[in-house]
Amino acid sequence: MTHVAMSSRGLLVFASLQVALAQSLLHRGPQPSAPDLEGDLLFLLDSSGSVSYYEFSRVKEFIADLLRPFTFGPHDVQTGVVHISTVPSLEFPFDRYLSSKEVQHALRGIKQKMGDTNTGKALSFAKDKLFTAAAGARADVPKVMVWVTDGFSTDDISQPMQLLKDMGVTVFIVSTGRGNYLELSAAASKPPEKHLHFVDVDDLTIITKQLRDSIAEVMQAKRLRATEISSNSFRLIWPNLLTRDTGYYVLEYAPNGEPRHKARRQMPGDHTTIVVDNLMPQTTYEVALIPESNERYITPQVTRVTTLEEVISPVQILVSDSLSHSVRVSWAPTPDSVATYQIMYGPLPGNSVKVVEVKGTLNSTILEDLKANTTYLVTVTAVYKSGKEKALSAKACTQEESSKIKHLRFEEMSPTTVKASWDPADGSVVGYRVRCRRQAGPSTLLSVSPQIHSVLLSDLAAGSVNKVCVKPVYKNLPGRGLCRMVHIQPASATRSYRHRQ
Numbered sequence: 001m002t003h004v005a006m007s008s009r010g011l012l013v014f015a016s017l018q019v020a021l022a023q024s025l026l027h028r029g030p031q032p033s034a035p036d037l038e039g040d041l042l043f044l045l046d047s048s049g050s051v052s053y054y055e056f057s058r059v060k061e062f063i064a065d066l067l068r069p070f071t072f073g074p075h076d077v078q079t080g081v082v083h084i085s086t087v088p089s090l091e092f093p094f095d096r097y098l099s100s101k102e103v104q105h106a107l108r109g110i111k112q113k114m115g116d117t118n119t120g121k122a123l124s125f126a127k128d129k130l131f132t133a134a135a136g137a138r139a140d141v142p143k144v145m146v147w148v149t150d151g152f153s154t155d156d157i158s159q160p161m162q163l164l165k166d167m168g169v170t171v172f173i174v175s176t177g178r179g180n181y182l183e184l185s186a187a188a189s190k191p192p193e194k195h196l197h198f199v200d201v202d203d204l205t206i207i208t209k210q211l212r213d214s215i216a217e218v219m220q221a222k223r224l225r226a227t228e229i230s231s232n233s234f235r236l237i238w239p240n241l242l243t244r245d246t247g248y249y250v251l252e253y254a255p256n257g258e259p260r261h262k263a264r265r266q267m268p269g270d271h272t273t274i275v276v277d278n279l280m281p282q283t284t285y286e287v288a289l290i291p292e293s294n295e296r297y298i299t300p301q302v303t304r305v306t307t308l309e310e311v312i313s314p315v316q317i318l319v320s321d322s323l324s325h326s327v328r329v330s331w332a333p334t335p336d337s338v339a340t341y342q343i344m345y346g347p348l349p350g351n352s353v354k355v356v357e358v359k360g361t362l363n364s365t366i367l368e369d370l371k372a373n374t375t376y377l378v379t380v381t382a383v384y385k386s387g388k389e390k391a392l393s394a395k396a397c398t399q400e401e402s403s404k405i406k407h408l409r410f411e412e413m414s415p416t417t418v419k420a421s422w423d424p425a426d427g428s429v430v431g432y433r434v435r436c437r438r439q440a441g442p443s444t445l446l447s448v449s450p451q452i453h454s455v456l457l458s459d460l461a462a463g464s465v466n467k468v469c470v471k472p473v474y475k476n477l478p479g480r481g482l483c484r485m486v487h488i489q490p491a492s493a494t495r496s497y498r499h500r501q
Contacts, residue, residue: 039142039219047083048117062204086115088125095136119153123160140240151179168273176201224301233277242269247293256284281310311335317394324372330364404480421454425472439464463490
């Protein structure tokens with residue numbers, strides 16, 4: 001009877017679980033799918049020691065969820081993974097796993113490599129070893145790279161990243177750390193607001209759909225398409241329809257409704273990408289790619305591309321590397337239409353103003369010869385080639401001047417008491433901290449006013465060695481302290497005083 005009762009309860013629990021599962025699937029609705037996509041998708045995965053085990057596992061889950069709707073195969077999406085570490089390594093090439101089940105299983109098995117964050121080396125490795133026919137890369141499909149990083153790299157990424165983009169690779173960056181906005185926005189494909197994501201590792205699911213849709217937009221199969229769209233340019237990518245020996249391409253483009261302003265360019269038959277620039281902002285262009293083959297007729301490919309609103313600079317000012325007499329001022333973005341930047345700065349309050357002018361290609365400068373512990377109003381003005389100007393202001397604060405204690409001296413006042421004296425520290429000192437670490441007995445921490453430059457240290461045990469440190473205190477930052485050892489003679493010996501560093 002007991003056995004029968006337990007079996008009944010087991011069946012009841014199983015039935016309840018089945019109902020719960022069905023309700024869960026009902027609430028989840030149909031799973032997303034991304035059909036009719038074709039492209040090679042690389043994940044550049046930060047596998048270094050700067051990423052914790054927990055963060056690495058969360059990133060793996062994010063990539064698995066991102067890829068779940070894709071169809072994989074030699075005529076669909078292919079994906080590969082490269083590790084960023086001291087030496088870059090290949091987890092798997094594009095043509096190894098050609099089904100969703102295989103890809104998901106491979107992602108679960110990825111192990112962290114640890115080591116240094118040599119991202120530049122990994123980018124060069126990806127260009128030379130992964131985006132090749134030997135690794136399964138296809139010449140006539142879109143190429144996309146998703147770089148997942150904690151925002152830190154120990155080597156230069158600008159040149160190898162540009163080489164990848166010159167190959168036609170669309171670069172998305174997901175930063176789970178603070179990162180450098182200026183560096184990462186320059187590394188991502190344009191516009192950065194579409195290709196660069198800053199998100200906490202626990203909130204990666206927030207951007208999953210947006211990133212997936214952006215990748216799908218690039219990988220629309222077998223058609224002329226535009227990427228890296230900005231206010232005055234875009235990149236065109238198309239399938240490999242010709243070779244250098246079988247023909248050439250003619251590219252025609254003009255603003256919508258203005259055929260008289262049509263531009264025409266000719267390219268060799270082995271080209272599959274080109275950057276179209278010197279365009280007008282917020283303008284829709286009719287684009288036609290005409291394959292001129294000497295073997296057969298190939299239907300022209302057409303598309304329509306709308307440039308973005310003109311980039312206005314600056315929209316962000318960053319103040320960093322603040323010292324007592326200098327600060328670094330950076331701004332973003334830096335559009336090609338800016339001729340120069342004028343940086344005007346002066347102390348608050350006050351009427352004195354200085355102006356520094358830098359080239360329009362630069363995005364930062366160092367302001368020097370400033371007063372310590374002073375707030376400055378900094379205004380960055382972009383002077384456009386058209387003559388138009390745009391300004392943005394921010395406050396910058398210099399640090400206190402700090403100084404270390406000099407000439408720490410001791411004078412024996414009694415067998416167990418010494419007097420510690422020091423010279424005043426430079427700058428606006430708000431006080432001093434004196435710490436005595438006794439060899440025998442509790443340590444003492446004293447805080448004294450800036451006018452006092454000596455203290456009495458008592459209850460020092462006979463025959464003990466004690467460490468005394470004096471440090472100046474400033475309003476905004478700590479000063480540099482000075483430490484000396486105080487030797488107290490044994491009780492049986494003739495009392496005298498000596499010290500050493």
